[in-house]
Amino acid sequence: MALTHDEVIDAAVGLLRTHGLADLTMRRLARELEVQPGALYWHVANKQTLLVRVAERMLADVTTAEGSTPLLGIRRIALGIRAAVLPVPDGSDVVALGYALDPTSVAAFVRLRELVAELCDSPATTTAATDLIVHHVLGSVGVEQNRRAADLPNRGATGAFERGLDLALTSITTPIAQRSAHGS
Amino acid sequence: MALTHDEVIDAAVGLLRTHGLADLTMRRLARELEVQPGALYWHVANKQTLLVRVAERMLADVTTAEGSTPLLGIRRIALGIRAAVLPVPDGSDVVALGYALDPTSVAAFVRLRELVAELCDSPATTTAATDLIVHHVLGSVGVEQNRRAADLPNRGATGAFERGLDLALTSITTPIAQRSAHGS
DNA sequence: ACCTGAACACCGTTCAAGT
């Protein structure tokens, strides 16, 4: 019975989850699915777009349920994304690629931006604030995952992440009144 | 005459600058230096540590000169890191790896943290704020570089980056008084 | 001390040809 696109993506996520990016190869994936490597290219254009779909799938279950306030909703989604990506080796690299190439393909990112917009006074500020939060989430996870892969300690990473997130959130709720210096 | 460690790193930076990570291979590097691939392993332990040295070299010339105020100094270093990394394809990936594995190996990161510390009331806050800034810089550059590599537009990227940076800086100078909601 | 030669176990992608 014929292979489907979804089976390919599911197998790719499984491979990433258990072995990391170094072992998520087209050839290994083909072996897992018991087809020849060339068969995959009927279902996906190339490895890059495969990875974008993998990112989508990884974040598909992040809850975007209504919260009491926009700020709490933002916080919950940020924590949700972190929780979804952290256990998947090299997950932050894959999701960062997806965010760069197609930020609207992930519901959690779209919902995050909507909630941020409720607290911002212009689309430009909304974009800047959303990016700040997403970069912090993916950057933090990336550091943790790179260190883990190199057998380095991650002491206090969760606390540091949450403190950084709160700083970012503080800046969104701070009126334009107290603005810091603008150089050059 | 014998190859030196520095010649290897310089050639690696050159390869990255002109062709990106996909073409920065140990074999290609060896060809460039007119040696056999195995020869490189006398000078570097493996590709991963080579990349960490490449990151160091990329940021070696970022100016950490004294500014009038800590805030302006932070801003200048952040812009300097961005300017150094942006023109090097996949530079943000390489530097992010370096920041994760050995954040003290880059003078610009160390100086950035010192300046942030002058505005923070605890080491924990200093860490969170420094990470927030670094993640924003590298995340922004990463998005731009991934999009460029995929022939996607980067309209208004510089402005969006600076707005995000200013949000992050605002949060540092905002007293603990006006703190945003803390959930769960 | 520094490098070559040669091997080992892999890659992503393409494409004629099969069913």
Add this chain to the structure above:
DNA sequence: ACCTGAACACCGTTCAAGT
């Protein structure tokens, strides 16, 4: 429509052996 077989042009790393 979907896949095989086979090829093309590559990878990182190791290590005996040479100088």
